[in-house]
Amino acid sequence: MFMVERMVEPIFKRLVIIGIGLIGSSITRGARAYGGIADKIVICDTSPAALARAEELGLGDEYTSDPAKAVAGADGVILCAPVGTYAALAQAIAPHLAPGCVLSDVGSTKQSVMQDITPFVPANVAFVPAHPIAGTEFSGPDAGLADLFRGRWSLLTPPAGTAEAAIVKIETMWKILGAQTARMDAAHHDRVIAIVSHLPHLIAFTICGTADDLAGETRGEVLQFAASGFRDFTRIAASDPVMWRDIFLNNKDALLEMFARFSEDAQAMARAVRKGDADYIEDKINRSRKIRKSLIDIKQA
């Protein structure tokens, strides 16, 4: 058994992580902890502070701020920066990607990422877009956790015609990191994620602002007496502003569609409160409870 494991080649000889924040550093930590992912990990970040910190933490084997230099000779490259940077990054690295290299990403929006990256991908490079459904409200290289992806999903949205072997490499990587994988259409991905992640964040950011706009005395007390509902919302709202700005702008259509549906439903609930329609309110609350129960049943709670 031991011999067999030693003899198995890791998925990548030279794996480049571009953007060493929460997600990038969780991948490198997991790669170290579980093995079998990469012989050598190259870390690239435009933030000198993040790069220095990654080196201090020993998250990789090489460190550079130059993406073109980082990807030279690599057989695996994963973009882990905010999605708004992907088009420029793809353009910068494309001429330097080695034949046979697998290019992937972890971006939270998939149609925009594919639109931004695909035009630059050389014919002899496979592009396998992925999105791990895992995270915390923290960011930066210190926030990473080797088991961040354990028990979670990573959703792959490979374009038609992508080499199967390349897809399997990325799937295997996520499985080693403890995630289950699923393949789906990018447009479908964006709608599902708009309601389970992007809309909740938009709402959480908004309600914090609404509270902050209240007149002086009330505002101080909002903080002082923050109840559990609001506290949970502020935690969601503590996430990285640049990352979320990029997500909203890059999943605009699906996000706005889900927002419109939510707004209608919220107006209907407000109307029921105004009219004192006890049955409607109780019914809606009972329904939400059932959804929570389903989540607990499938262990995603």
Added chain:
Amino acid sequence: MFMVERMVEPIFKRLVIIGIGLIGSSITRGARAYGGIADKIVICDTSPAALARAEELGLGDEYTSDPAKAVAGADGVILCAPVGTYAALAQAIAPHLAPGCVLSDVGSTKQSVMQDITPFVPANVAFVPAHPIAGTEFSGPDAGLADLFRGRWSLLTPPAGTAEAAIVKIETMWKILGAQTARMDAAHHDRVIAIVSHLPHLIAFTICGTADDLAGETRGEVLQFAASGFRDFTRIAASDPVMWRDIFLNNKDALLEMFARFSEDAQAMARAVRKGDADYIEDKINRSRKIRKSLIDIKQA
């Protein structure tokens, strides 16, 4: 030191808890754990199951489903049922309240509770409305925790002219249970709590329904890939339907005002997404982050 503690009288000789759910059973558990609150605890609940379970758990000294019988001879009575039951309960117990008794409650809305109860309070009984800002998404006698209130606030909204000694008794009880207390105007309480608790719950209940309305395939995947934002919302939305229905109906005005403010802000955010106004979005997210930071600073996160 030991002698002094033994010599101090508990606040109440006979304390009646009406409604032995999450909050009621947390008070009785805390009273047992910390001492100094009551010589004898009488538990009253209309649910035979809750009452039987409370007796099994040994949460009190006497158990009855008859509120009139429960309060006879009591010097402390705390209503811990959903706020929609308070008017009828007050009417039922009023003729049986002993002179000098302190009547209190834990209801999450305070103007409605005062309107519902005050007309029935005999002249020789003090009414001290209170609202502990603490809870979980669970309910029933098994959900209670002796330290549920530790480090939290209990807000008192005594009407003008309430005997100071009665207010101090209720404040002392909450302090023994580990909470800080503050006195405030009931209308002000209702506005603050509308934004920190009632509106977040309305939103959480709503978004679960919005997700559940999605067409077949997407809906299954919403559950399967539930990301952290949505998971947190479903947890908030798992709370007791009757309790929350009553809260919404009894804090209608403040809740609808805060909902209107939130709706406007959410529409503005959606407009910024539609127009691609990156600065606006980033600015709003940065502001929410600051609120989270303030909460952490004052240890209410």
